[in-house]
Amino acid sequence: MDRKQCCVKLSVQPSRGLMDEKFIVLVQNALPGSQLTIRALHQCEDGHSWEAFGHYTADTTGTINVSEDPSIRGTYSGVEQMGLLWSLRPIPGSKPGLRMRKKNIQTPMEVTISVYQGHQTEGFADLVPLSGVVVERWYMAPGVRRIPVTEGGLTATLFLPSGPGPFPGLLDLWGGGGQLVEYRAALLASHGFASMAIDYLTSKFTMETGKMVDNQYFETAYRVLQQHPQVCGSKIAMIGLSFGTSMTLKMAIYSEVIKLSAAVCISGSHVQPVEGSVEEIMGFFQKNAGKTRFNEKNEAIWRDLLLPIPTDPSLKADVGRLQCPLLLVVGEDDQNWPAQESALDIKEMMARAGNSHLLTVLSYPNAGHLIEPPYTPHARSSTFKTVEIQEKVMCLWGGQTVEHSRAQEDAWKKILVFLRENLYGGRNPTSFSHL
Amino acid sequence: MTQAVPPILSVTPSRALVDEKFQVLVENLPPGCPVTLRSLHRSEDEDDWEAYGHYVSDHRGVVSVSEDLSFGGMYTGKEPMGLLWSMRPVPGSRKGLRLRKINVCTPMLVNISVHSGHEGFRDRTPLASALAERWYMAPGVKRIDINKQGVQGTLFIPPGPGPFPALLDMWGGGAGLLEYRSALLASRGYVSFSLDYLRSEHLSADVEFKYFETAFNIIRNHPQVIPDRVGILGSSLGSMVAFNLTAYSTIIKPRCIVCISSNHYHPPGTTLKAGFKILSNRTNDLSKINCPMLLVNGCDDQNWPTVETVARLLREGGKEHLLSRLAYPGAGHLIEPPFSPHFRATKFIILNSKEKVILLWGGHTKPHSDAQEDSWRKILSFLQLHLYHSPSVKANL
Numbered sequence: 137m138d139r140k141q142c143c144v145k146l147s148v149q150p151s152r153g154l155m156d157e158k159f160i161v162l163v164q165n166a167l168p169g170s171q172l173t174i175r176a177l178h179q180c181e182d183g184h185s186w187e188a189f190g191h192y193t194a195d196t197t198g199t200i201n202v203s204e205d206p207s208i209r210g211t212y213s214g215v216e217q218m219g220l221l222w223s224l225r226p227i228p229g230s231k232p233g234l235r236m237r238k239k240n241i242q243t244p245m246e247v248t249i250s251v252y253q254g255h256q257t258e259g260f261a262d263l264v265p266l267s268g269v270v271v272e273r274w275y276m277a278p279g280v281r282r283i284p285v286t287e288g289g290l291t292a293t294l295f296l297p298s299g300p301g302p303f304p305g306l307l308d309l310w311g312g313g314g315q316l317v318e319y320r321a322a323l324l325a326s327h328g329f330a331s332m333a334i335d336y337l338t339s340k341f342t343m344e345t346g347k348m349v350d351n352q353y354f355e356t357a358y359r360v361l362q363q364h365p366q367v368c369g370s371k372i373a374m375i376g377l378s379f380g381t382s383m384t385l386k387m388a389i390y391s392e393v394i395k396l397s398a399a400v401c402i403s404g405s406h407v408q409p410v411e412g413s414v415e416e417i418m419g420f421f422q423k424n425a426g427k428t429r430f431n432e433k434n435e436a437i438w439r440d441l442l443l444p445i446p447t448d449p450s451l452k453a454d455v456g457r458l459q460c461p462l463l464l465v466v467g468e469d470d471q472n473w474p475a476q477e478s479a480l481d482i483k484e485m486m487a488r489a490g491n492s493h494l495l496t497v498l499s500y501p502n503a504g505h506l507i508e509p510p511y512t513p514h515a516r517s518s519t520f521k522t523v524e525i526q527e528k529v530m531c532l533w534g535g536q537t538v539e540h541s542r543a544q545e546d547a548w549k550k551i552l553v554f555l556r557e558n559l560y561g562g563r564n565p566t567s568f569s570h571l
Numbered sequence: 572m573t574q575a576v577p578p579i580l581s582v583t584p585s586r587a588l589v590d591e592k593f594q595v596l597v598e599n600l601p602p603g604c605p606v607t608l609r610s611l612h613r614s615e616d617e618d619d620w621e622a623y624g625h626y627v628s629d630h631r632g633v634v635s636v637s638e639d640l641s642f643g644g645m646y647t648g649k650e651p652m653g654l655l656w657s658m659r660p661v662p663g664s665r666k667g668l669r670l671r672k673i674n675v676c677t678p679m680l681v682n683i684s685v686h687s688g689h690e691g692f693r694d695r696t697p698l699a700s701a702l703a704e705r706w707y708m709a710p711g712v713k714r715i716d717i718n719k720q721g722v723q724g725t726l727f728i729p730p731g732p733g734p735f736p737a738l739l740d741m742w743g744g745g746a747g748l749l750e751y752r753s754a755l756l757a758s759r760g761y762v763s764f765s766l767d768y769l770r771s772e773h774l775s776a777d778v779e780f781k782y783f784e785t786a787f788n789i790i791r792n793h794p795q796v797i798p799d800r801v802g803i804l805g806s807s808l809g810s811m812v813a814f815n816l817t818a819y820s821t822i823i824k825p826r827c828i829v830c831i832s833s834n835h836y837h838p839p840g841t842t843l844k845a846g847f848k849i850l851s852n853r854t855n856d857l858s859k860i861n862c863p864m865l866l867v868n869g870c871d872d873q874n875w876p877t878v879e880t881v882a883r884l885l886r887e888g889g890k891e892h893l894l895s896r897l898a899y900p901g902a903g904h905l906i907e908p909p910f911s912p913h914f915r916a917t918k919f920i921i922l923n924s925k926e927k928v929i930l931l932w933g934g935h936t937k938p939h940s941d942a943q944e945d946s947w948r949k950i951l952s953f954l955q956l957h958l959y960h961s962p963s964v965k966a967n968l
Contacts, residue, residue, distance in 0.1 A: 145959055152706070271710065279700075300700065
């Protein structure tokens with residue numbers, strides 16, 4: 137049995153980073169050849185605890201470098217520089233169906249990283265670590281400004297990068313769960329895009345009147361962004377995930393007002409009643425609710441609601457009319473939307489129309505629906521409530537953790553390069569090399 | 572609004588500890604474009620400090636401060652951190668200023684901006700800017716005010732269960748209690764106690780040797796400190812105290828000491844004031860020192876005469892093997908943590924007479940800044956060896 141080691145030194149560099157930045161976890165001064173466990177612990181805003189750990193062996197100099205040495209087993213294995221973040225999962229005994237999402241992005245996510253003697257797998261709370269450090273992970277870079285937007289009846293938040301500008305703009309949409317989700321917009325602003333996160337399903341207007349918003353709401357958001365003195369009005373893009381993709385394609389193709397320089401559609405589809413209102417599009421999905429399947433764990437699979445991909449053109453956004461570059465991000469194990477089948481059909485439609493030079497498809501085997509910023513812990517399923525359904529359902533999103541996490545990392549880098557190229561006109565950006 | 576999209580400036584990491592490097596990158600410039608990179612900081616005293624370098628973008632429209640040469644400004648050549656260490660008060664500022672952070676719980680904010688052209692860049696609005704945070708305290712470091720057994724100061728404890736090696740940290744005169752070095756040392760894994768020993772009430776009460784011994788023991792007995800791994804770090808007058816404690820105390824045994832900008836063998840009485848009783852009767856006999864010692868000095872130190880015969884004195888006492896020396900040509904007296912601006916002369920208040928003078932500290936900016944960077948790294952490495960190194964694999968000294 138190892139006697140307790142003294143003076144083991146643990147460091148994480150940088151100790152304060154953006155959510156998409158890599159860090160280096162280093163253990164020094166351990167006994168050469170000793171078995172050690174490195175563990176991450178995070179308590180999220182709703183009080184749940186998440187942990188990740190890896191089992192390591194110190195080398196002949198008593199050192200472990202997580203970016204170079206393999207974890208033998210744990211919540212991740214192999215050489216995984218960021219495994220301590222992306223493999224975070226609720227501690228044993230937690231409520232099922234949890235998903236990690238930060239609401240207050242003005243404070244950092246705090247993660248305690250500790251090193252323990254031996255190869256431990258449980259009961260960490262009762263063990264005293266050899267060493268521990270605290271790491272801060274931020275969605276907002278210093279100097280990024282957060283500005284709530286209520287103009288024109290909007291429920292939105294604008295994030296402005298630091299500096300005089302003007303900056304290209306970005307409209308950021310999430311999916312059927314509604315709410316005002318800010319973290320991705322905050323992170324995009326940290327990379328130089330004036331980003332507006334928009335609540336288009338549970339806005340103040342909808343909550344007060346019971347009515348859903350329509351095209352005008354998005355057009356108002358576009359105008360407010362375009363007219364901001366620090367926004368370059370001729371360079372505005374839109375990014376949407378899930379149902380947000382439906383809205384993005386609708387606006388990109390059919391809006392007379394919105395003229396996008398680029399569109400990013402993650403885990404979504406072009407299947408929708410053409411020229412339908414937001415409400416009609418939601419209703420269209422609801423009509424097919426009978427096609428919901430359940431797996432052996434009674435988790436709801438919704439991907440069939442839009443299958444088979446219709447041949448009737450009035451049921452698909454006419455991507456052949458797109459005039460701006462489109463980046464599609466697809467998880468091939470998406471159990472919630474038929475993103476892969478839709479991407480194939482979009483490709484065919486654009487080839488027939490002659491605008492396929494605008495299309496880029498990123499397709500990831502074994503990635504699921506929730507393709508989030510890098511190192512966001514993967515949720516294969518979680519409890520979910522859309523604005524249509526009143527009770528919570530255990531929804532199967534899909535994805536295998538390792539591949540899903542790699543997909544998040546790769547997709548994010550490519551999304552940033554795509555936005556940079558189309559909004560800033562740059563070639564070969566070098567400033568993303570540290571991501 | 573249809574202006575052209577501007578260049579992109581990024582500082583990575585945007586939040587860092589003060590001894591960490593950053594990379595300043597400008598992209599999306601036209602190729603071959605002359606620009607000026609500028610840093611701007613408003614101090615706690617509301618003075619503005621700045622630095623700048625003149626650059627030209629490459630054929631890709633990129634300027635990388637880490638890779639490219641500055642053609643002029645406050646620094647020239649390839650200087651990744653020039654925008655910090657070459658900072659000076661902006662034209663028109665008060666004279667003799669010194670940049671020292673008093674509140675270490677908040678970061679130092681530095682605005683980095685890029686301007687078109689070289690001459691007259693200040694007259695033009697920046698093309699882009701980014702804010703960098705420079706921290707003395709890592710996340711999880713705890714700051715504790717100490718007022719115990721008559722001893723006063725501030726204690727910083729690293730995050731984690733401990734126990735940790737520790738340091739007694741002592742500055743010299745003229746500045747009040749400075750916490751930033753101890754905060755940074757705690758961020759590097761040492762419990763560090765910045766000791767307040769130069770306040771007028773201490774002097775009038777005749778600072779006793781005992782005060783320092785008590786302070787050392789408070790650290791030693793702290794539940795999160797490993798009792799036989801406590802060292803002393805002193806600069807200027809503080810290093811004199813460190814020598815004396817180490818040589819003459821029968822109670823405390825530091826595991827190692829670091830002395831920055833000291834003059835341990837200067838004949839007592841000639842530059843020391845009457846109130847410094849602890850030092851007035853000692854002869855600075857180095858042969859009594861029994862632990863590893865690191866001496867850091869600037870050869871252009873105008874404030875204290877340079878150390879030139881240390882090795883001889885130690886050799887005479889049979890203790891040369893304990894000594895490591897770093898003597899930096901062109902560096903002055905105030906050898907601070909890395910990337911701090913250099914001060915050749917600053918305002919100083921002489922303790923006893925309360926006279927305001929401008930003291931010439933010496934050093935030339937570039938070699939002094941190099942000395943700060945190199946010495947800090949070597950100090951940390953010395954401390955790591957002597958305070959963290961595991962006893963079971965320790966080589967015989």
